[in-house]
Amino acid sequence: MKPSAKDFGGYLKMLRQRCGMTVRELEDKSGVSHSYLTQMENGRRGVPSPDILKKLFEPLNTSYDDLMAAAGYLEPRVDNVYSELKNDSSMFLDMKGQYNVANKTLDLLQRNNESLLEDEVVQIPIYGEIKAGYNMIAEQNIIGYKVASKKEVSDGEYFYLIVKGDSMIDEGIREGYKVLVKRQSFVENGKIGVVIVNGDEATLKRVFYDGSNVILQASNKEIPPRVLSIGDVMIQGQVRSVVFDV
Incomplete structure (x- = not known):
């Protein structure tokens, strides 16, 4: 999950102050406007785009990957940005907890650093519309990519x-959210599956088995369960987690 605008703004301000620069000086060195930088530091703008981060990392004497991790685009690397924050933790703590990102960072450092260091990320394809007729998923449906922990998908x-x-919707899974799905042709009993029925586009349902039948249970009180023959159902995979952007 991406950090809040306030958290990232506090981190950005810390980097700037550590370099001994004013906002105007950072504007001159990066080409990012004074007003935009001020709004970011005050938490009044969202987390900046990767293009903005490319302009900031050199003037702030950090790396592009570190800024991308702090902004939530990449998994954090303990040996880079988080070890830096540990060294500068006194600066954060003196500011009466204004920068919550520092506290979260230090907690991560104290909890199993070795496993975090070994953790890597991989690019996972994002599929938009999946319809019957394909042999499971097809490359034609890829609309982008999103990073995930390599351990999570190993x-x-x-x-x-x-x-x-x-x-x-009754389980908080709303339209526009992303679900991380393990590609497989079956679903464990009672788990959420990506299911296609009668040529419709893929839908999410809890899957229960009753002899040679499958019960597809929605989490919406207005949608009744459907009982179908196993042969009438195409399983695309089993949902492992739900992701939403903030």
């Missing part, structure tokens, strides 16, 4: 699917 092939409709 047991198989994964993809992200953008949720459409409100069939799982």
Whole structure:
């Protein structure tokens, strides 16, 4: 999950002050406007785009990957940005906890640093609309990529699917959210699967088995369960986690 605008703004301000620069000086060196920088530091702008970060990392005497991690685009690397924050933790703590990102960082450092260092990220494809007729998922449906922890997806092939409709709304899974799906042709009993029925586009349902039948249970009180023959259902995969952008 991306950090809040306030958290990232505090981190940016710390880097600037550590370099002994004013906002105007950072503007001159980066080409990013004074007003934009001020709004970011005050938490009144969202987390900046990667293009803005490319302009800032050299003047702030840090690396592009470190800024991308702090902004939530990449998994954080303990040996880079987080070890820097540990060294400068007194600066954060003297500011009465204004920069929550520092506290979160130090907690991560104290909890199993070795496993974090070994953790890597991989690019996972994002699929928009998936319809029957394909042999599971197809490259034609890829609309982008999103990073995921290599450990999280080490047991198989994964993809992200953008949720459409409100069939799982009672579990907080809303349209536009992304679900991380393990590609497989079956779903464990009672788990959420990506399912295609009668040529419709992929939908999310809890899958239950009853002899030779499958029960597809929505998490929406207005949608009744469906009982179908196993042969009438195409399983695209099993949902492992739900992702939403803030």
